[in-house]
Amino acid sequence: MQILRFESDDNKIYTGCDFDNGKASVIEGDIYSDFFITEKQKPVKTFLPPVSPAVIFCIGLNYKLHAKETGMALPKYPVVFMKNISSAAGHLEDVRIPASCVKVPEVDYEAELAVVIKKNTRNVSPEKALDHVLGYTCANDISARRWQKHGGGGQWIKGKSFDTFCPLGPCLVTADELEAPDQLDIECVLNGNTMQKSNTSDMIFSVGQIISYLSESTTLVPGTLILTGTPSGVGFTRKPPVYLAPGDVLETKIEKIGVLKNQISLDRE
Numbered sequence: 001m002q003i004l005r006f007e008s009d010d011n012k013i014y015t016g017c018d019f020d021n022g023k024a025s026v027i028e029g030d031i032y033s034d035f036f037i038t039e040k041q042k043p044v045k046t047f048l049p050p051v052s053p054a055v056i057f058c059i060g061l062n063y064k065l066h067a068k069e070t071g072m073a074l075p076k077y078p079v080v081f082m083k084n085i086s087s088a089a090g091h092l093e094d095v096r097i098p099a100s101c102v103k104v105p106e107v108d109y110e111a112e113l114a115v116v117i118k119k120n121t122r123n124v125s126p127e128k129a130l131d132h133v134l135g136y137t138c139a140n141d142i143s144a145r146r147w148q149k150h151g152g153g154g155q156w157i158k159g160k161s162f163d164t165f166c167p168l169g170p171c172l173v174t175a176d177e178l179e180a181p182d183q184l185d186i187e188c189v190l191n192g193n194t195m196q197k198s199n200t201s202d203m204i205f206s207v208g209q210i211i212s213y214l215s216e217s218t219t220l221v222p223g224t225l226i227l228t229g230t231p232s233g234v235g236f237t238r239k240p241p242v243y244l245a246p247g248d249v250l251e252t253k254i255e256k257i258g259v260l261k262n263q264i265s266l267d268r269e
Helices: 064-070 145-150 207-214
Strands: 002-007 013-020 023-029 035-043 046-048 055-060 079-083 095-097 111-117 133-140 166-174 185-190 193-199 224-227 249-254 258-266
Touching: 002 023, 013 035, 111 185, 111 207, 111 249, 133 249, 133 258, 166 258, 207 224
Parallel strands: 055 224, 095 258
Antiparallel strands: 002 013, 002 046, 002 166, 013 023, 023 035, 055 079, 111 133, 111 224, 133 166, 185 193, 185 249, 249 258
16 A cells, blocks of 8 residues: 555645545544545645654665765664654655755755654564564655764764755555565666665665664654665765755655655745
8 A cells, every 4th residue: 555644625634545646545543553545535735744753763874885985884783863853844845955054065865765663663573573564665864964974063963854854755655565675776866867776685784673673672653764774876975076956856766665756945934
């Protein structure tokens, strides 16, 4: 099933599925436990993030070639950081560059596979971890590099948590339709040019290993969103560097999930 969240023409927010010709079938109930598909169809006016995340965990340096391009050694354990839940944005929503990032370009792209946890998960083994997954979606870990490296006291969170810095979508593909998350083509396209092209098989830590590691003596609640790392080809490692600018169009593509599309603009508030 492909699950989406959206605002309709009555300005109400719905969860739906079976998106076709601008409409979706309405889902009622709790997607983490009991829900059913109604016969009602509503127009999709605005795409929202497929889920409203309870928390956002992220894994850094999780693709072998990405670690190589940054000049860093392969990590022995997953590199964990977080993003503010208010950084979540939807398909076709603008990614807004903060005023503090305009004078010196620094905002970068990172295409990622995102995982959503469906039930309380604690001390789960890597072998059983995928049983705790509701589904998968496309994500882009938008990153303000100067803030990441110099503005957070050594912590990455501030440079990755500005509003709209975690676009998600266009839908959530449920786990029963995607049984091999570690074998998916992943691509980032900027203004029609392919910037990242890889496969999740290049990940250092598999989806199951990541979930197991995060759940060690720690409860992952339903709605926990996990970004699993980005492949090589990010902007700051290029010569010359490539950063996002107003008017750019960013596409995050993952096999069997779809294409997440966002335009870049300035934050004017």
